[in-house]
Amino acid sequence: MESKLISLNNLSKSYGSKTAVDGIDLIVNEGEMLALLGVNGAGKTTTIKMLSCLTRPSGGTAQVCGYDVVKDTDKVKKLIGISTQETAIARNLSVEENLSFMAGIYMDPDKYSRKDIKDRIEKIIADFRLEEVRKTKSCKLSGGWQRKLSIAMAIIGDPKVILLDEPTLGLDVLARRELWRAIEKLKKKRTIILTTHYMEEAEALADRIAIMISGKIVMTGTLTELEEKTGQKGLENVFISVAEGGTL
Amino acid sequence: MNRTIQFAKRNFKELSRDPLGYIFCIAFPIVMLIIMSVVNESIPKEAGMTVFRIDNLSGGIIVFGQTFVMLFTAILVATDKDTSFLMRLYSSPMRSSNFTNGYFIPMVLISVVQSIVTIIASVIIALIGGTELKPLGLLLSVFTSIPSALMFIAIGLIFGTLFNEKSAPGMCSVLISLGSFLGGVFFDAEATGGVIYKICKCMPFIYCTRLTRSSIKLDLDMEHFVLSFIIITAVAAVLMLLASALFKSRMNADK
Numbered sequence: 379m380e381s382k383l384i385s386l387n388n389l390s391k392s393y394g395s396k397t398a399v400d401g402i403d404l405i406v407n408e409g410e411m412l413a414l415l416g417v418n419g420a421g422k423t424t425t426i427k428m429l430s431c432l433t434r435p436s437g438g439t440a441q442v443c444g445y446d447v448v449k450d451t452d453k454v455k456k457l458i459g460i461s462t463q464e465t466a467i468a469r470n471l472s473v474e475e476n477l478s479f480m481a482g483i484y485m486d487p488d489k490y491s492r493k494d495i496k497d498r499i500e501k502i503i504a505d506f507r508l509e510e511v512r513k514t515k516s517c518k519l520s521g522g523w524q525r526k527l528s529i530a531m532a533i534i535g536d537p538k539v540i541l542l543d544e545p546t547l548g549l550d551v552l553a554r555r556e557l558w559r560a561i562e563k564l565k566k567k568r569t570i571i572l573t574t575h576y577m578e579e580a581e582a583l584a585d586r587i588a589i590m591i592s593g594k595i596v597m598t599g600t601l602t603e604l605e606e607k608t609g610q611k612g613l614e615n616v617f618i619s620v621a622e623g624g625t626l
Numbered sequence: 627m628n629r630t631i632q633f634a635k636r637n638f639k640e641l642s643r644d645p646l647g648y649i650f651c652i653a654f655p656i657v658m659l660i661i662m663s664v665v666n667e668s669i670p671k672e673a674g675m676t677v678f679r680i681d682n683l684s685g686g687i688i689v690f691g692q693t694f695v696m697l698f699t700a701i702l703v704a705t706d707k708d709t710s711f712l713m714r715l716y717s718s719p720m721r722s723s724n725f726t727n728g729y730f731i732p733m734v735l736i737s738v739v740q741s742i743v744t745i746i747a748s749v750i751i752a753l754i755g756g757t758e759l760k761p762l763g764l765l766l767s768v769f770t771s772i773p774s775a776l777m778f779i780a781i782g783l784i785f786g787t788l789f790n791e792k793s794a795p796g797m798c799s800v801l802i803s804l805g806s807f808l809g810g811v812f813f814d815a816e817a818t819g820g821v822i823y824k825i826c827k828c829m830p831f832i833y834c835t836r837l838t839r840s841s842i843k844l845d846l847d848m849e850h851f852v853l854s855f856i857i858i859t860a861v862a863a864v865l866m867l868l869a870s871a872l873f874k875s876r877m878n879a880d881k
Contacts, residue, residue, distance in 0.1 A: 430717040431717060432713060432716055432717050452719060455717060455718060455719045456719050458717065460714060460717045461714075462710045462713055462714055463710075464709065464710040465709075465710075466709065466710040466711045466713060466714035467711065468636055468639075468640060468711060469640070469709070470639065470640045470643040470644065471636065471639055471640065475636075475639065479632055479633075479635070479636045480718075482628065482629070482631075482632030482635075483629055483632055483633075483715070483718050483719070483720060484718065484719070486628070487628050515643075531714070
């Protein structure tokens with residue numbers, strides 16, 4: 379039986395009179411990768427920020443592994459890893475030092491030995507194929523490498539949930555494909571929410587897709603389910619159909 | 627505690643790898659020390675102007691150098707904020723005290739190193755010029771300069787928290803000019819007297835230079851040493867609390 383790892387119930391966020399997220403309900407099961415698909419300003423990043431305890435919801439609830447993002451902030455923060463829309467890395471530190479720094483933040487020395495931490499860093503370097511740049515200062519890396527490092531930093535603490543906010547935004551096609559391969563490897567081992575406005579990205583990576591428009595989740599399902607619901611073929615047609623209100 | 631140390635290590639590495647840090651925090655104060663020592667040689671003894679004499683100048687330059695530590699604190703905090711690096715860390719198990727302490731620790735270390743380098747340069751200049759400096763006074767000044775270092779670092783943290791990476795350095799430049807002027811680093815504020823001296827006495831900077839100067843000369847009287855130490859320590863404590871509160875409120879600003 380699938381277990382719910384993330385549960386959003388009537389979740390909303392307003393900034394003054396502007397509603398960024400408007401009462402959304404969503405469940406993400408363990409080991410699932412869900413793509414939150416929407417145009418800019420749809421409320422995807424705000425949803426990620428609420429899940430990662432960066433923004434307090436205006437209404438409703440959000441739970442990660444049964445812990446409330448408002449009441450159990452400390453517990454939730456230990457369970458999640460986030461890669462923000464903008465590359466958030468320490469610029470003058472090497473790739474290895476960035477990973478070591480994040481390992482120091484997430485891996486409690488009372489629970490993990492130095493060897494455990496070192497082994498973890500080596501595993502991440504190998505999994506993300508960062509060996510050739512491990513000693514390179516991160517400010518000298520290309521955009522693709524920086525994003526890869528950013529995601530590697532998000533999973534260094536072995537989180538149960540990974541939140542990837544527009545991970546391939548602004549990357550060229552080769553860098554994007556390389557990053558897809560890295561994200562693909564994370565599937566099944568962890569529960570992932572990925573926000574994107576690239577249809578092909580959601581199609582290629584996600585187990586399920588939630589379409590978000592003007593702060594609301596208007597449709598959720600596998601690609602096949604979305605195609606059946608809208609009578610359209612391909613995610614782009616599904617999205618356009620939903621966005622233009624054809625099925626609403 | 628571990629998270630504070632990890633963050634402090636990261637900050638120390640970031641700063642120690644920035645060549646501009648060496649230029650502004652180490653080289654520039656030393657250049658000013660040398661230039662003002664040369665100026666001092668050109669001033670006739672009859673003028674009775676002692677502000678550039680090495681036992682006075684070194685204390686002032688220590689404080690002058692600390693204003694650049696303030697600048698680099700502000701730049702580091704503002705840059706972390708503007709590049710989303712802090713946002714990533716806000717979602718980690720780090721607490722606001724981990725952040726503020728993690729900024730303070732490396733900056734204090736840098737400031738102490740800066741004071742030691744300034745003192746070494748002062749000793750060399752004193753030896754060349756035939757002026758006697760008291761070793762115990764020099765050692766004491768390393769410790770008594772810490773409260774003023776904390777004060778400037780707190781100001782840097784406040785500016786870095788409030789302003790972005792473009793405006794924070796500008797605000798710091800204003801304070802560097804004000805601090806060195808109203809602190810009497812490059813002129814004798816007490817001898818000037820009048821309104822200027824009254825303004826100087828209303829600001830904390832003059833007490834910073836008084837404290838380091840009186841420490842170097844082992845002139846440990848009530849007015850110059852004890853009172854200055856109390857004032858600077860109190861101002862540093864208040865500003866540190868304010869910086870921590872501001873950083874914490876900024877951390878939660880979006881909530």
